[in-house]
Amino acid sequence: MNQRHIYAIAKKEWLHIIRDPMTIFLLAIGPVLMLLLISYAMATDITDVPTVIYDQDQSDLSANLVTQLDASDVLNVTDHVNNTTGYEDQLEQRKARLVVIIEDGFSDQLTTTQGLESIATSAPRFSFVIDGTDPLSAETALETAVNISGQFVRNQLNTLVEQPQTETAMLPEQRQRLRQQLRAPVDIHTTNRFNPDLKAIWDLVPAMIAVALVLPGMSISTVIARERSQGTLETLVATPISKHAILMGKAFPYVLIALLNVVLMYIVARAVFGVPFRGNLLVYFALSGLYVLATLAIGLLFSILIKSIEAALWASMMFFLFPGMLLSGMFFPVDVFPFIVKLETLELPVVSGVLINRGMFLQGVSVKDLWWNILLLLIIAVEGFEIAGRLFKKRIA
């Protein structure tokens, strides 16, 4: 293989890239733009879920609870209703995602001695109705409401049990029994490793870096089709330049641009989103290089297999972009997929890319922990280029 040939092809390919506004945009700005936009859009933590209260109890105590619910960041009490149809309408009109029903007798049970006695047999009752069409925000809201009301009831009971003898008709043995009931059976402590505040953006940005790097792969998938449609392939294949020189020369500028994007996105992740980086930076750039090579190998293979620009673009979109978003593990962990889909993800470099990025940024994992994904990427990169070289013929039909 002739180095001058590779250089000649790379140089002209570079000129094609910088002279086509669409390509230069997609390659130079596309990934960083995608990282910024999607990360901002997706990583918004859930707040202010519209909540409607149906308070059957109508007491000071229930009003107190409602104030506490409203005080939470997640919930926003928008309305009060006094019958079932009231909140049904609100749910249908999507004015409410969560309905909290405080049943009659709530305050009686929590303020009077008879009420307290009856707790052992029947606890105070709340009902919650959620909008199932939006499970993500509804469930977050539900969890918050359940926690707040549970805590509220426990606090209320504690105050009652511990109040001075002069203000209550409670007998000492009664008090003792209630104390025992109120003691929690298990003492729970939670620690969030790697992401103590559970910031969605810390999780999303590294994954998004891997997904955004499919753009160069998509872009390279049209390089041969473009020469074919412009009639330049006919000239090129009639010269003595070797087919491997053609392919390597074409891949070269794309590798450079993709690596540049890795550096840019690393800076954006650290500086703009404040994501910590705990791995080895050199290892990270080396593995990103491998990941970039694997995506470009597949893109190049597509460009040889698919004869028209449009078809190549569509195929690479179906292969890179949609699975990149949905199957990469960015939103749904790959482990939960059915076996057949898991098998399919083996050939998607983006799955390994997401794991490597998350691992390097948040967990500070080492090469040893990622060996399986590194092996996969290596196989994809080597085999991709190898098969591309074998399938590419210096002929026009």
Next chain:
Amino acid sequence: MIQTHRLSRTFGKRLRRNQITAVDSLSLTIPQGELFGLVGPDGAGKTTTLRMLAGILKPTTGNATISDHDIVDEAETIKQSLGYMPQQFGLYQDLTVDENLNFICDVFNVVGAAREHRIHELLDFTNLHEFRQRRSKHLSGGMQKKLGLSAALVHKPNLLLLDEPTTGVDPVARREFWDILTELHASGSTIVVSTPYMDEAERCNRVGLMYEGKLMACDTPLKLKQLLPGVVYALRADDLLRAERILKTNASVLDVQPYGDILNIIVPDESHHRQLKEQLSQHDITIHSLRPTPPRLEEVFIYLVRQYRKDSNLQQEQFA
């Protein structure tokens, strides 16, 4: 230089009706130093033939060699000393004239001072000096063709394959282009050029007439004209359409070909002159002139195609 033996190429799946035989058993020998014209209408198989010779299209059956190298097994060797210019502009539209030529120089390992010299020479040759910095998409059709030719000449190839280099080019540029070709030929290059234009064919050493994938005749223009079994009379008259209809009923007339305001009539020999005149007068056609005219390749080609069609129709009837 070039030898083809029963070279054929089909497109489409075998055993299907839509299979097309683009080139059919082409056997051809082109010696070193010849300016050879491949002539025929669109779809005759000229492009397919040139592509096979350029080593970028595999023949279905048959074989061919260029300087004793097989066009399939040794395609890459052949490409070292071959200049191929496709019919469609085959250089990069978004690159300038200079960038395109430099790229081709890189590909053919023309470097250093030799490159400077060669590019200068080619730009002189094609008068493209002032357009060096222009993107090739902004060149006129004729300039694009010249740039394409320059790119094919960068490495001083032994053999030039030019696919319709003058199609879509204005008459002045066409003339210039042929002057360049003649100059190249004079300097010893072997050139195979395809063209749909008969006047261009006249400028070749030898001409191959292709039709429906077959080589119908192959010889010097002079000898090809002798294939015409008779003489040509050019008729100018008041009603050429009617004259054509009438003459076609005449058994001794071999062919009648309208050409502008002239009707070319092919008859076996001069003795038919009188008979033609009489027949036309009988039908009240006013003859302005009826003179013998030297045959051009055009008349020969049309005559051969018509004969070929007649024969193949006859064959089909026999089979049926």
